[in-house]
Amino acid sequence: MRIFKNGRVFTSARDDDTLHDALVVDGDQVAFVGPNHEAERIAGSQAEVVDLRGRVVLPGVLDGHIHTLQFGSFLTRFVCLGKTAAEVQDLVRQRKREQPDAKFLLGASFLYDTLGVSPTKEILDQAEPDTPVFIDSADLHSCWVNSAALKVLGITKDTPDPSGGEIERDANGDATGFLKENAFHTIVWPYLSENTTKDERKAALKLSFEAFVSTGVTGGVDMAMMEDSLEALEEIYDEDGRLPIRINAHWFINSLGTQEDHAKQVRRAAEHRDRLKDKAKWLNVIGIKTISDGVVDSCTAYMKDPYPDGSKPGPIWPKDDLTKVFILADSLGLQIACHALGDAASEQALDAFEATYEANGPKNRRHRMEHLESITSDSIKRLTKHGIVASLQPLHADPVYMANWRKMLGYDERTDRAFPWKEFQEAGSLISFGTDAPVAPHHPFPNLYTATTRRSGVNPKLPDPTDPRLIAMEKFSFPLAVSIRHYTAGTAYSTYQEDVYGSLEKGKSADFAIVNVDPFRDGVNTLREAQAGVDETWIGGERVWQRK
Numbered sequence: 001m002r003i004f005k006n007g008r009v010f011t012s013a014r015d016d017d018t019l020h021d022a023l024v025v026d027g028d029q030v031a032f033v034g035p036n037h038e039a040e041r042i043a044g045s046q047a048e049v050v051d052l053r054g055r056v057v058l059p060g061v062l063d064g065h066i067h068t069l070q071f072g073s074f075l076t077r078f079v080c081l082g083k084t085a086a087e088v089q090d091l092v093r094q095r096k097r098e099q100p101d102a103k104f105l106l107g108a109s110f111l112y113d114t115l116g117v118s119p120t121k122e123i124l125d126q127a128e129p130d131t132p133v134f135i136d137s138a139d140l141h142s143c144w145v146n147s148a149a150l151k152v153l154g155i156t157k158d159t160p161d162p163s164g165g166e167i168e169r170d171a172n173g174d175a176t177g178f179l180k181e182n183a184f185h186t187i188v189w190p191y192l193s194e195n196t197t198k199d200e201r202k203a204a205l206k207l208s209f210e211a212f213v214s215t216g217v218t219g220g221v222d223m224a225m226m227e228d229s230l231e232a233l234e235e236i237y238d239e240d241g242r243l244p245i246r247i248n249a250h251w252f253i254n255s256l257g258t259q260e261d262h263a264k265q266v267r268r269a270a271e272h273r274d275r276l277k278d279k280a281k282w283l284n285v286i287g288i289k290t291i292s293d294g295v296v297d298s299c300t301a302y303m304k305d306p307y308p309d310g311s312k313p314g315p316i317w318p319k320d321d322l323t324k325v326f327i328l329a330d331s332l333g334l335q336i337a338c339h340a341l342g343d344a345a346s347e348q349a350l351d352a353f354e355a356t357y358e359a360n361g362p363k364n365r366r367h368r369m370e371h372l373e374s375i376t377s378d379s380i381k382r383l384t385k386h387g388i389v390a391s392l393q394p395l396h397a398d399p400v401y402m403a404n405w406r407k408m409l410g411y412d413e414r415t416d417r418a419f420p421w422k423e424f425q426e427a428g429s430l431i432s433f434g435t436d437a438p439v440a441p442h443h444p445f446p447n448l449y450t451a452t453t454r455r456s457g458v459n460p461k462l463p464d465p466t467d468p469r470l471i472a473m474e475k476f477s478f479p480l481a482v483s484i485r486h487y488t489a490g491t492a493y494s495t496y497q498e499d500v501y502g503s504l505e506k507g508k509s510a511d512f513a514i515v516n517v518d519p520f521r522d523g524v525n526t527l528r529e530a531q532a533g534v535d536e537t538w539i540g541g542e543r544v545w546q547r548k
């Protein structure tokens, strides 16, 4: 037994807003949470004593939406967030000097609005004509490449656009070096995957685990699992008999191909789930993931009304195909996660869910929808009625990203109802919080800061807004305790693990973080700095990370 006393323990248990003195851990489980004297009696005189010295203890953060392998790879890339085109060129040249023999040069997180110009191959060719350069956009929905990259990808004038994607072209029909949606996901991802060794993948995964545990994250829901990352994850599991954090995965279903191709992928997800039964505590495939639309930032989110530039993109999945995939996954007991960012995408997904319930009849199910950035009040009601988990990433509403988001939609009524979180709360929706790392930074505390304020945790130096319409966004924010629950117990619920972990209650796994900020007492401003906060992270009663 171990007793952690003289602290302020937040449990995430339903209706429990008390900050308790003490936590007693017996083996890998929580034995008691409550007053010091009671904890001492239960722990007994032989227990190891940890004096928390007034520090806060939170349940381990469960990030409801991550891309584990891509996040690890991201940690090795040069980062273009907030950079101009000239600054990106400097980063490319610097990386080439550092890694003269690299197979390719990988960058991350360029933002459309800070580049100052359209991303074209010529800009990158000036910096690096020979080695292929791939730079992901911050939202991971498009990729900017140089001519050498187009060459190794085999993209020529004659290459057709994949369905649901676009190889952007100039007036002569030549590729510009900007690959959107499926042109990125079905051409660039497989190329990079084939040219990355398993050992490189394992190294990247380990980097991501280290980053997660150092910020109090004890588990994550991987939102686009594929063969290459599952293979590397399993090998890490087999070497250590566990993973560093708990991974529940949704198997990525590619929209290309025939309905029979889709069905094959869905069945593959069920095969993995069945095969992983004994490893499920640490690594499981619990469902599928479909991507129904793009993102507002590149005008690819599927919206009911056109964008101000007149564009009106359709969905990535035809409704009939999507519905067939849902019905099959649901019948196999797989959980469905559907990326539905625009208001038309969420309507399409809800139609597909309703057709699925109709086809398969009543059963215990727990599906979810991802992002829901622009969504009608009616869709929020439908989602809530069906018990579909709203998977929200508060960080995506950070003012750093919102500037371009609002511009793309033309500052209309849709931008005034951007990320309308409060409406989910008022409707009584089930909610899981995540970050979508590496789409947004993985740090939980700035995510909580934006969730509770709608202000910037990504750039803590950003001045608070003065635009009244931006200030009005605060009405959509969540209270602190509610936010922490969505980020712990809410995500556990979304993976059917709410009886195992996600809150600090007797009999649940002792997964928690000891933190050196006290947002309950000192306010949520204490959460704004990314690396501030976590002193220790514990999983299953074992300390897995400690601040040096």
Ligand SMILES: [Zn+2]
Binding pocket: 065, 066, 067, 223, 436, 439
């Ligand atoms: Zn994602």
